[in-house]
Amino acid sequence: MSTATTHAAEHPAEHYPGGLMRWLTTTNHKDIGTMYLTFSLIMFFVGGLMILAVRAELFQPGLQLMRPEFFNQLIGVHALVMIFAALMPAATGFANWMLPLMIGAPDMALPRLNNWGFWLLPPAAILLTLPFTLALFGIGDGALATGWTFYAPLSVQGGMGVDFAILAVHILGISSIMGSINIIVTIFNMRAPGMTMMKLPLFAWGWLITAFLLIATLPVLAGAVTMLLTDRHFGTHFFDAAGGGDPILFQHLFWFFGHPEVYILLLPVWGLMPHVLSTFSRKPAYGYTAQVYSFIAIGLLSVVVWAHHFFTAGMPIPALVYFMFSTMAISIPLAVLFFCWIATMWKGAMTFETPMLFAVGFIVLFGIAGLTGLILADVAADAQYHHSYFVVAHFHYALFAGGIMGVMTGVYYWLPKWTGHMYSEKLGKLHFWLTVFSFNLTFIPQFFLGLAGMPRRIPDYALQFAEFNAISTLGAFVLGLSQLLFAWNIWCCVRGGPKVESRVWEGAEGLEWELSSPPPHHSWETQPTIK
Amino acid sequence: MAPAFSDADLARRRSAARRLGWLLGAAVLALYLIGLFIKR
Amino acid sequence: MEQVQPTSPSHNRLIGKLLLMVAGAFAFAFALVPLYNVLCEATGFNGKTAGPTVIRDGFGVGGLQTGTTPAPKVDLGRTVRVEFTGTVMPGLPWDMRPLTISLDIHPGELQQVSYLVRNTSDRPITGQAVPSVTPGQAAQHFDKIECFCFSQQTLAPGEAREMPLAFIVKPEVDRSISHITLSYAFFSTDGQRQTLTSSGEAR
Numbered sequence: 001m002s003t004a005t006t007h008a009a010e011h012p013a014e015h016y017p018g019g020l021m022r023w024l025t026t027t028n029h030k031d032i033g034t035m036y037l038t039f040s041l042i043m044f045f046v047g048g049l050m051i052l053a054v055r056a057e058l059f060q061p062g063l064q065l066m067r068p069e070f071f072n073q074l075i076g077v078h079a080l081v082m083i084f085a086a087l088m089p090a091a092t093g094f095a096n097w098m099l100p101l102m103i104g105a106p107d108m109a110l111p112r113l114n115n116w117g118f119w120l121l122p123p124a125a126i127l128l129t130l131p132f133t134l135a136l137f138g139i140g141d142g143a144l145a146t147g148w149t150f151y152a153p154l155s156v157q158g159g160m161g162v163d164f165a166i167l168a169v170h171i172l173g174i175s176s177i178m179g180s181i182n183i184i185v186t187i188f189n190m191r192a193p194g195m196t197m198m199k200l201p202l203f204a205w206g207w208l209i210t211a212f213l214l215i216a217t218l219p220v221l222a223g224a225v226t227m228l229l230t231d232r233h234f235g236t237h238f239f240d241a242a243g244g245g246d247p248i249l250f251q252h253l254f255w256f257f258g259h260p261e262v263y264i265l266l267l268p269v270w271g272l273m274p275h276v277l278s279t280f281s282r283k284p285a286y287g288y289t290a291q292v293y294s295f296i297a298i299g300l301l302s303v304v305v306w307a308h309h310f311f312t313a314g315m316p317i318p319a320l321v322y323f324m325f326s327t328m329a330i331s332i333p334l335a336v337l338f339f340c341w342i343a344t345m346w347k348g349a350m351t352f353e354t355p356m357l358f359a360v361g362f363i364v365l366f367g368i369a370g371l372t373g374l375i376l377a378d379v380a381a382d383a384q385y386h387h388s389y390f391v392v393a394h395f396h397y398a399l400f401a402g403g404i405m406g407v408m409t410g411v412y413y414w415l416p417k418w419t420g421h422m423y424s425e426k427l428g429k430l431h432f433w434l435t436v437f438s439f440n441l442t443f444i445p446q447f448f449l450g451l452a453g454m455p456r457r458i459p460d461y462a463l464q465f466a467e468f469n470a471i472s473t474l475g476a477f478v479l480g481l482s483q484l485l486f487a488w489n490i491w492c493c494v495r496g497g498p499k500v501e502s503r504v505w506e507g508a509e510g511l512e513w514e515l516s517s518p519p520p521h522h523s524w525e526t527q528p529t530i531k
Numbered sequence: 532m533a534p535a536f537s538d539a540d541l542a543r544r545r546s547a548a549r550r551l552g553w554l555l556g557a558a559v560l561a562l563y564l565i566g567l568f569i570k571r
Numbered sequence: 572m573e574q575v576q577p578t579s580p581s582h583n584r585l586i587g588k589l590l591l592m593v594a595g596a597f598a599f600a601f602a603l604v605p606l607y608n609v610l611c612e613a614t615g616f617n618g619k620t621a622g623p624t625v626i627r628d629g630f631g632v633g634g635l636q637t638g639t640t641p642a643p644k645v646d647l648g649r650t651v652r653v654e655f656t657g658t659v660m661p662g663l664p665w666d667m668r669p670l671t672i673s674l675d676i677h678p679g680e681l682q683q684v685s686y687l688v689r690n691t692s693d694r695p696i697t698g699q700a701v702p703s704v705t706p707g708q709a710a711q712h713f714d715k716i717e718c719f720c721f722s723q724q725t726l727a728p729g730e731a732r733e734m735p736l737a738f739i740v741k742p743e744v745d746r747s748i749s750h751i752t753l754s755y756a757f758f759s760t761d762g763q764r765q766t767l768t769s770s771g772e773a774r
Contacts, residue, residue, distance in 0.1 A: 109582055110582070177593055180589075181586060181589045181590070184585070184589060185582055185585050185586060185589075188585055189582055189585065215589060215593055215596065216596050217596065219593050219595075219599075219600065220596055220599060220600040220603075221600075222597060223599075223600025223601055227600075227604075238604060241756060241758070242660070242699060242701060242756075242758030242759075242760070246608075246611070249604065249607050252603065252607060253600055253603060256600075256603075281548070314705055314707050316708045342552075345552075346548065346552050347545055347548055347549045347552070348544075348545065348548050349536075349541035349542070349544040349545045349548070350544055350547075350548050351536060351544065506535075
């Protein structure tokens with residue numbers, strides 16, 4: 001194995017500040033990864049509390065706990081928090097922690113940018129939730145009440161919560177763009193000698209496509225909310241029909257970002273899956289090349305299908321047909337991924353440690369998300385299901401079972417590597433089974449509610465929906481409470497536990513398992529060579 | 532982690548994964564074929 | 572044997588390219604605004620109707636005498652039901668209702684209907700109506716000869732006025748379309764730009 005010296009090796013006696021200053025000023029990819037993941041876990045609970053309040057209101061028909069305005073604020077901020085402050089930072093945290101270890105780099109390419117990228121997040125999260133607190137003191141009328149989509153003209157007329165959310169989205173966007181640039185530069189320029197693009201770990205490939213999607217679409221969202229801001233305060237009429245603008249234009253701009261965003265949230269998880277499946281099936285991942293090209297195909301397709309989010313807004317039939325078929329075409333590369341995951345397990349010596357349980361659960365539940373998505377992609381069927389609870393159930397199968405459970409897979413898979421300790425398998429398995437059970441208890445009834453015609457984003461409902469809503473609320477509370485096990489398990493694992501070897505899992509392959517657990521402060525001071 | 536699984540155990544799991552695969556494949560195929568006969 | 576520096580020239584080149592992509596995507600969002608309007612004008616996408624036909628077809632105001640171009644041929648072979656509706660946007664204390672709810676017409680026929688609009692406040696107010704046609708594919712074949720939406724309307728306190736609308740559904744309209752809905756949204760022009768109507772965008 002030949003070696004390459006790095007700058008880190010030249011300063012063996014570096015001094016690190018302790019306490020808070022360490023975290024404020026750190027440029028170490030592992031510290032920053034830890035901060036991203038911690039922030040993500042905290043915001044996961046913040047967003048979760050919001051939606052538990054919503055589910056409590058929906059437990060029974062009628063208005064019991066809150067005014068409809070407050071309900072509207074909760075659902076919108078729940079979505080923004082979960083998407084921008086929980087899921088995206090979790091994926092960025094994974095990238096920070098694991099990419100340098102996996103590709104044999106000493107650190108991320110742009111460490112200082114990395115630090116800025118993280119420290120933009122807490123102010124943005126505060127901006128997003130501050131209007132709730134301000135309203136308690138009689139300032140303003142609460143947070144953004146338009147739902148996370150900011151649809152004009154409602155958002156043009158909304159209170160100051162909209163301005164806070166616009167600013168928060170700008171800051172979150174800048175943070176994500178910084179993270180993406182860092183990741184692309186790291187993957188392109190910092191790979192160990194001999195690691196060609198087609199030897200790159202699939203997790204890195206998934207993140208590479210994600211980073212490019214972020215760079216291509218987040219500025220469009222930034223542009224759209226900027227137009228919204230100037231419409232609100234500077235007399236422009238981008239979305240104001242009275243001034244010759246068009247509210248539907250906002251929907252086009254928003255979903256031009258919004259649909260790729262779904263893949264931005266999911267691609268890192270899809271990249272992670274083959275690693276976990278191959279480890280616990282004790283077989284190499286099946287169809288590496290096919291998976292890489294599927295990632296690329298999905299990335300390209302995702303930017304040309306956006307209008308399926310508003311089929312009912314009024315479009316010429318040729319446009320409807322185009323968006324229907326292009327949307328359905330995404331199922332082809334996605335099916336390739338599914339078959340690769342299944343083929344990886346096929347004839348494998350499978351063992352079911354917690355990460356593997358989450359991975360298999362992910363495949364089953366995310367499959368349901370994909371299949372119900374095909375129903376919604378059908379223009380004729382969508383006319384009935386649009387804006388109903390069917391949509392809510394569908395995208396929670398995609399973003400909770402696909403996104404969050406995928407992130408949990410990664411956390412259980414890599415936690416021993418990060419901490420050097422084994423978490424409690426018993427608690428992990430209990431967490432998995434409680435999560436899967438209560439998740440389905442929450443969202444299967446919502447499919448039926450949607451089919452029966454219950455509209456989303458309404459704090460009250462007709463009596464006929466009462467039973468299913470009660471079941472769904474029950475499931476949501478079990479789901480929320482069982483996540484405390486997750487936090488507790490992580491906490492205990494960080495504090496201590498049985499020591500693990502560098503190759504934590506018997507069947508694990510890859511550079512990250514060559515380093516000690518936890519890895520040294522500077523990983524890969526001498527770059528490994530890939531043959 | 533110490534290797535908790537013996538070679539015999541892993542071999543047993545390999546064949547179990549193969550059997551389960553065929554079983555699930557057959558179930559999916561059966562569902563598909565049944566679906567062809569369902570008329571609305 | 573390669574030195575890995577935190578900001579090597581190759582990093583900077585790549586960062587430059589990526590920043591250029593970010594700027595390009597941001598500019599693309601703003602480029603979509605005119606692009607979208609062009610697309611809507613061309614296809615009737617989203618129910619944006621074509622502008623006043625008055626000048627182009629040589630009809631006089633009122634649309635009762637033919638101009639230089641002959642009136643389109645009436646297609647007696649089929650009927651299309653046109654439905655009328657309207658809403659008053661928040662901030663405008665007006666009432667509005669169509670005097671004709673729906674009308675069965677032959678494509679090519681010149682028709683006239685009117686809306687009753689009343690100012691319920693005790694001050695004179697100026698409003699502007701913005702039309703929209705559903706389905707969008709019918710919009711480009713829906714010609715308004717005369718319309719109260721062509722100019723701003725001022726109503727005295729408590730005044731009610733019948734506002735006329737003359738239109739032709741052109742015979743080129745697709746045979747699959749049997750229903751067309753014409754909807755107006757009345758906006759208050761207070762605080763709006765004076766260019767509202769002269770810009771030609773609010774038709």
